[in-house]
Amino acid sequence: MSGPVGKATPYIDGVQKATxxxxxxxxxxxxxxxxxxxxxxxxxxxxxxxxDIKAVEAxxxxxxxxxxxDIPVSFGVLPISPDENAMAVDKVRYxxxxxxxxxAESIEAAQKAVQGIKVKYEPIRExxxxxxxxxxxxxxxxxxxxxKNGKNIHKTAELRFNDPEKEFESxxxxxxxxxxxxxxxxxxxxxxxxxAIWNGDETLTVISATQVPHYLHKNLSKVLGLPIHxxxxxxxxxxxxxxxxxxxxxxxxxxxxxxxKTKRPVKCTFSREEVFITNHGRHPxxxxxxxxxxxTGKISALDTDVIIDGGAYGSFGVVTSYYNGxxxxxxxxxxxxxxxxxxxxxxxxxxxxxxxxxxxxxxxxVEVVLDMLAHDLKIDPCDLRMKNFLPENTxxxxxxxxxxxxxxxxxxxxRKKSDWNERYNKLPYGHGLGVACGFFISGSALPIIWNRxxxxxxxxxxxxxxxxxxxxGASDIGQGSDTMLVQIAAEELGIPMDFVQVxxxxxxxxxxxxxxxxxxxxxxxxxxxxxxxxxxxxEIAKAIAKEKGIAIDSIKFNDGKxxxxxxxxxxxxxxxxxxxxxxxxxxxxxxxxISPKLxxxxxxxxxxxxxxxxxxxxxxxxxVDPETGEVNVEKIWAAHDCGKALNPLAVEGQIEGSIxxxxxxxxxxDMRYVKGQIMNANFFDYRIPYSVDTPEMDVTIIESNDGxxxxxxxxxxxxxxxxxxxxxxxxIYDAVGVRMCELPITPDKIFTKxxxxx
Amino acid sequence: xxxxxxxxxxxxxxxLVDSSExxxxxxxxxxxxxxxxxxxxxGTCGSCTVHLDGKPVLGCLTPTMRCVGKKIVTIEGIxxxxxxxPVQKHLVKNLGLQxxxxxxxxxxxxxxxxxxxxxxxxxxxxxxxxxxxCRCTGYKKINEAxxxxxxxxxx
Numbered sequence: 001m002s003g004p005v006g007k008a009t010p011y012i013d014g015v016q017k018a019t020x021x022x023x024x025x026x027x028x029x030x031x032x033x034x035x036x037x038x039x040x041x042x043x044x045x046x047x048x049x050x051x052d053i054k055a056v057e058a059x060x061x062x063x064x065x066x067x068x069x070d071i072p073v074s075f076g077v078l079p080i081s082p083d084e085n086a087m088a089v090d091k092v093r094y095x096x097x098x099x100x101x102x103x104a105e106s107i108e109a110a111q112k113a114v115q116g117i118k119v120k121y122e123p124i125r126e127x128x129x130x131x132x133x134x135x136x137x138x139x140x141x142x143x144x145x146x147x148k149n150g151k152n153i154h155k156t157a158e159l160r161f162n163d164p165e166k167e168f169e170s171x172x173x174x175x176x177x178x179x180x181x182x183x184x185x186x187x188x189x190x191x192x193x194x195x196a197i198w199n200g201d202e203t204l205t206v207i208s209a210t211q212v213p214h215y216l217h218k219n220l221s222k223v224l225g226l227p228i229h230x231x232x233x234x235x236x237x238x239x240x241x242x243x244x245x246x247x248x249x250x251x252x253x254x255x256x257x258x259x260x261k262t263k264r265p266v267k268c269t270f271s272r273e274e275v276f277i278t279n280h281g282r283h284p285x286x287x288x289x290x291x292x293x294x295x296t297g298k299i300s301a302l303d304t305d306v307i308i309d310g311g312a313y314g315s316f317g318v319v320t321s322y323y324n325g326x327x328x329x330x331x332x333x334x335x336x337x338x339x340x341x342x343x344x345x346x347x348x349x350x351x352x353x354x355x356x357x358x359x360x361x362x363x364x365x366v367e368v369v370l371d372m373l374a375h376d377l378k379i380d381p382c383d384l385r386m387k388n389f390l391p392e393n394t395x396x397x398x399x400x401x402x403x404x405x406x407x408x409x410x411x412x413x414x415r416k417k418s419d420w421n422e423r424y425n426k427l428p429y430g431h432g433l434g435v436a437c438g439f440f441i442s443g444s445a446l447p448i449i450w451n452r453x454x455x456x457x458x459x460x461x462x463x464x465x466x467x468x469x470x471x472x473g474a475s476d477i478g479q480g481s482d483t484m485l486v487q488i489a490a491e492e493l494g495i496p497m498d499f500v501q502v503x504x505x506x507x508x509x510x511x512x513x514x515x516x517x518x519x520x521x522x523x524x525x526x527x528x529x530x531x532x533x534x535x536x537x538x539e540i541a542k543a544i545a546k547e548k549g550i551a552i553d554s555i556k557f558n559d560g561k562x563x564x565x566x567x568x569x570x571x572x573x574x575x576x577x578x579x580x581x582x583x584x585x586x587x588x589x590x591x592x593x594i595s596p597k598l599x600x601x602x603x604x605x606x607x608x609x610x611x612x613x614x615x616x617x618x619x620x621x622x623x624v625d626p627e628t629g630e631v632n633v634e635k636i637w638a639a640h641d642c643g644k645a646l647n648p649l650a651v652e653g654q655i656e657g658s659i660x661x662x663x664x665x666x667x668x669x670d671m672r673y674v675k676g677q678i679m680n681a682n683f684f685d686y687r688i689p690y691s692v693d694t695p696e697m698d699v700t701i702i703e704s705n706d707g708x709x710x711x712x713x714x715x716x717x718x719x720x721x722x723x724x725x726x727x728x729x730x731x732i733y734d735a736v737g738v739r740m741c742e743l744p745i746t747p748d749k750i751f752t753k754x755x756x757x758x
Numbered sequence: 759x760x761x762x763x764x765x766x767x768x769x770x771x772x773x774l775v776d777s778s779e780x781x782x783x784x785x786x787x788x789x790x791x792x793x794x795x796x797x798x799x800x801g802t803c804g805s806c807t808v809h810l811d812g813k814p815v816l817g818c819l820t821p822t823m824r825c826v827g828k829k830i831v832t833i834e835g836i837x838x839x840x841x842x843x844p845v846q847k848h849l850v851k852n853l854g855l856q857x858x859x860x861x862x863x864x865x866x867x868x869x870x871x872x873x874x875x876x877x878x879x880x881x882x883x884x885x886x887x888x889x890x891x892c893r894c895t896g897y898k899k900i901n902e903a904x905x906x907x908x909x910x911x912x913x
Contacts, residue, residue: 014850015842017858018865020833027792107787134844189797189805189859189893239795240860240893262855272798413874476895478857649853649899656896657856691887691897 002490002558008649011483012502013237013476019150022237026269031145033195034063034103036255036268037110039117040277041092044128044347044676045143046121048091048099055116061109064261066101071257075219077212077247077352079449081154081314083144085348086223086253091124093143093312094347095676096277098219098250103258103266109646114245126347127152130286130309133344137739143312143345147514154310157321158302159604160338161397164290165708167301167336171292175372177264178288180742181361183309183671184664185281186354187688190239193269196253196259203230206256209238211246211475212515215448217507219248220256235505241477242661243353244280246517247315276681280315280352281671282360283308285324290366292299295379297384299370301336302328304362308351310343315352317343320609323358323585328366328607329396330439331407331615332388337397347676353517355661356721359440359462361743367436367726368741369731380424380437381708381730382415385617399600400608404714406641406704407437407615413700414637418619425734430624432735437617438722441610442643442706442715445518445595447718454592456524457511460532462491463586465575466476468493468500468536471588473513475505479717480650481521485529487646488710492533494557495573511590520714522646523612524593526710531591538581539587545568547579596708612706616640620695620727624735629668633728643706643714655699655720662724664689669745766791767835775822782806782817784825785832793833793862797891804890805859807866808832814867827840833862836869844907845869852905856894864890868904876912880905 016022053065068089076082089096100117104110123140127133133152139145143152168174194208204226210216210697213233221228238245251268259266270278288305306324310317325339356363374381390396413419415434424433447455459471468489476482482502489500503509513525537557544562545552554564562576564570571579580587599605619637624630638655645651668687672679680686705712729740738753759774773788782799785791785808797805799818806817806910809831810824837843845868847910855861864887871886872878878886883901892900 008853010850011855013858014853014855015846017855017861018842018846019837020791022858023792024795024859026796029790102787187893189795189803189857189891191797238857239797240857242893272800276786331858480856638888653856653895653899656898657894657897660896661893682800683798684800688891688893690889690891691884691901694884694897697896697898 001491001746003494004487004497005491005646009483009487010648011480012486013482024190024237024239024318025195027193027206028207030197030265033202033265033267033736034105034262035107035110036258037102037104037114038098039100039114040087041095041097042700043092043121043123043198044095044126046092046123048088049120050121051100052118056113058394059113061104061736062102062113064103064258066254071223071253073223074247076314077215077225077316077448078224078318080313080318084313086250094349096349101254101258103262122397126676128346130307130344130346133346133370143347148495149474153342154314154345155318155321155343157325157442157604158340159325159398162336164301164336164338166301168290168292171300173373173376175369176290177369177741179365181285182744183281183284183351184510184669185276185279186242186244188240188242188244191270191272191275192249192251194255194263195266195267196256198259198263204256204260205232206252207236208252209245210235211241211517213475213505213507214473214512214514216248216252224256224260228543232508235475238477241516242355243357243517246353246515247280258523273681276678277349279349282354283310283320283351285361287362287365289369291366291369291373293373297379297387299334299388302334303338306341308341309345309346310350311346311350311704313350315350320358322604324362325399325417326608327359328362329398329438329614330390330613331401331437333390335397348673362440363722364726364729368729371730382420384412385411385437386654399605403612404643404704404706406421406702407614407617409702410615410639411437411617413639414617417698418637420619430626430735432622432731433619434727434734435619436723436726436730438719440614440715440719440722441518442612442614443523443610444518445598445609445611446606447514449626454594456513456528457592458528458532459511459588459590460536461588462536462577463588464581466499466574468539469503470500470529471503471510473505473510473524474521477516479654481525483644484522484526488526488529489533492530493537519718522713522715523709526713526735528593530710532589535589540576543580544576550557611708611715612713614641616719616723618723618727620731622731622735624732624750626736626754629747631732631745633663637698638720639700639702640716640720641702641704642716643709644703644712645701646711646713648701651701651716652699654716656697658720659697659724660689660694664719664743666725666728666743764825764830766830769801777823779822781808781820781822781825785817786820791832791834795859795862797859805863807863809866809870812870814870833866836865843869844910845904848903848906851898852903852906854895854900860890860892863884864900872890872908872911876908877906
């Protein structure tokens with residue numbers, strides 16, 4: 001490759017971001033704009049007896065009021081569980097749920113006015129922990145009336161192959177452990193924000209901080225009863241998502257409704273407290289993990305029972321339930337395999353998809369249990385893992401198709417770089433090393449809403465000015481997908497990147513892309529972009545070949561030139577474009593991506609299917625103070641197989657960011673509730689690692705060159721978080737000999753365990 | 759409402775403000791200088807950092823009335839639309855930014871820090887940024903970018 005693909009490439013919007021010129025949703029304003037004020041429930045579970053809006057309707061600063069009954073159509077990102085309303089209709093299901101809204105002339109007026117709405121509640125029994133939700137209750141106590149057998153279980157996902165339980169009866173070594181994980185949240189820096197504009201032509205424009213313009217588009221149409229061709233959703237620059245902006249949200253429905261009602265632009269931006277209350281973060285999780293192996297360390301069976309605390313609504317929860325199990329089918333070959341996940345409804349803010357979706361907590365559990373087995377067998381934990389890796393080009397027991405696989409190289413790399421063989425199990429008391437591996441999908445092979453369309457389409461437009469414009473629905477959320485589109489066009493056409501511009505994430509002008517979730521963008525959008533630009537190149541070559549009477553195949557594109565090897569043709573890019581434009585003018589070429597047909601034919605076989613999988617291995621070095629229980633992660637060696645790094649800077653950035661986020665969940669982050677009320681909805685009390693808390697990082701990119709990925713690329717955005725947490729947990733064991741099975745691993749927990757040990 | 763004269767990025771203008779509002783809200787909502795970001799609005803993240811008489815302050819904790827008679831500089835005043843400041847240049851070049859939302863605050867923290875500490879170690883840079891929350895980068899590339907900026911400013 002002679003162009004920018006594979007080279008460290010700063011983001012195309014980097015200068016705008018560094019100078020404050022990048023426009024995020026809240027930075028837009030429109031003439032005559034109104035502001036939304038939201039009234040939120042102070043009850044975790046209560047019937048709404050009455051809502052009195054009279055006083056507010058008379059307020060001259062208020063242009064419109066809305067309550068649940070005004071837009072009662074339910075919605076949700078998954079069509080199988082659309083269980084949420086824009087505002088509570090007959091009852092509230094968590095503290096902070098939106099009950100009513102106003103649109104007023106200023107932010108202050110909106111916030112003041114909304115407090116004038118009076119709501120009468122009748123409290124119902126609250127379900128605040130999953131154990132209660134697993135039991136049957138009275139019909140009018142059920143959180144949702146669609147759950148079965150009087151229980152508040154949203155989903156049970158279960159798969160079992162080759163009877164793992166039977167294997168445990170006769171296996172040489174069996175380890176069964178219980179794990180407990182606190183809920184954590186995305187904590188992106190840009191709060192949720194939405195602007196809705198009712199246009200003069202009876203169409204609606206919604207500008208929103210969303211990772212999924214397409215799903216927002218569809219859900220707005222459903223809730224508002226507005227034909228889908230009359231809605232435009234645009235994502236401007238977005239300040240971080242990590243899965244936390246990958247659902248359609250209630251405030252988006254409300255803002256759009258208020259704009260339709262008032263025929264004026266309306267803006268809604270959340271406070272940080274509201275961001276925490278909205279949540280959609282990683283589920284609090286309880287895991288029973290059982291793994292067996294033979295005397296040589298070969299894994300014979302795995303079975304796990306998982307309970308995840310979903311909160312009040314569905315979100316991505318059905319997928320999360322499956323991912324807690326199915327993504328344990330790699331990176332190790334396990335032929336006797338089973339899991340059951342139960343997702344409970346509780347009266348708390350909903351949980352959903354967060355970086356590493358559904359697989360981070362069970363990954364911690366399995367990697368810690370493997371570490372225990374290595375100790376039982378007196379085998380080096382790296383050696384035990386090396387014995388068990390899946391090969392390339394194979395099927396897992398549940399028929400996930402593994403193609404490229406660089407996991408061995410990942411582990412060999414970090415083992416060597418950390419000087420593992422000389423240092424593991426040999427460091428002084430209080431110092432330790434730990435290892436763990438990772439495995440993740442590179443895009444979900446199945447769309448959320450079943451259809452026969454491609455998962456993404458990219459248009460490449462060429463005009464007389466020689467400029468290529470890439471039209472893509474892909475949502476750049478900071479991961480650099482806009483820059484990738486430019487790199488690919490420049491690579492394929494042999495032109496400088498400044499000839500290429502991007503129009504992205506606008507459902508009126510860009511073809512559908514399903515969104516920035518499930519680590520799908522590089523793989524799917526990259527392939528579609530490449531196809532579109534290859535077609536542009538062919539069209540140019542065809543025109544030149546015809547005009548000059550030369551063979552199409554002899555025409556090369558490189559370094560801003562269009563030429564033949566024998567130099568009979570030597571055109572600048574712009575001269576070539578002029579020939580291509582003759583008699584036809586500007587043209588657009590289209591590329592698309594559809595996953596190959598994958599998977600078995602059993603129920604649940606679709607979960608975890610991906611056209612490719614990423615792999616990784618990390619080693620952490622920690623220092624634990626046995627007197628206080630304080631952990632300091634000194635260094636992390638990270639090796640991640642992303643197939644091919646289209647932009648090594650961005651891939652490193654994803655790995656380093658994953659280390660930061662994994663460290664936070666491992667050691668400090670914890671969504672704390674008392675009686676359903678969140679107690680730490682701010683950055684003082686919800687502790688995210690700051691610069692001084694982050695370890696030294698040694699990042700290696702492993703390139704296994706996937707046969708179907710664009711230029712061989714796979715994902716890098718989510719996979720690298722998985723090994724972070726268990727490598728820290730295992731390093732703590734090496735340091736002070738205590739097994740930490742409850743996250744976050746706060747000093748008090750370590751201190752108590754050390755005391756018990758003594 | 760109070761009528762005040764504010765000097766922002768070297769330019770004085772008269773603004774009507776609420777006596778209790780912060781300079782962050784005045785900048786964003788009244789002067790439409792949206793480069794300064796509102797992330798937490800309670801002094802925990804550093805995204806709203808601006809300079810008051812050359813010193814970095816948190817815009818969300820600084821009443822506008824306290825800024826009267828002082829020189830306010832925002833991210834829009836750093837490179838004055840011309841060449842990037844070395845801190846900005848290296849943040850872009852080294853990908854010390856991803857989503858970019860914390861970036862104006864990082865720039866506004868690092869610029870005066872480097873003016874007073876021309877040759878910092880990586881640990882000193884980490885300490886200087888301990889009030890700036892970034893959720894994307896893991897800070898490594900930010901720290902390195904600021905070190906490169908220091909080197910360029912010294913050369």
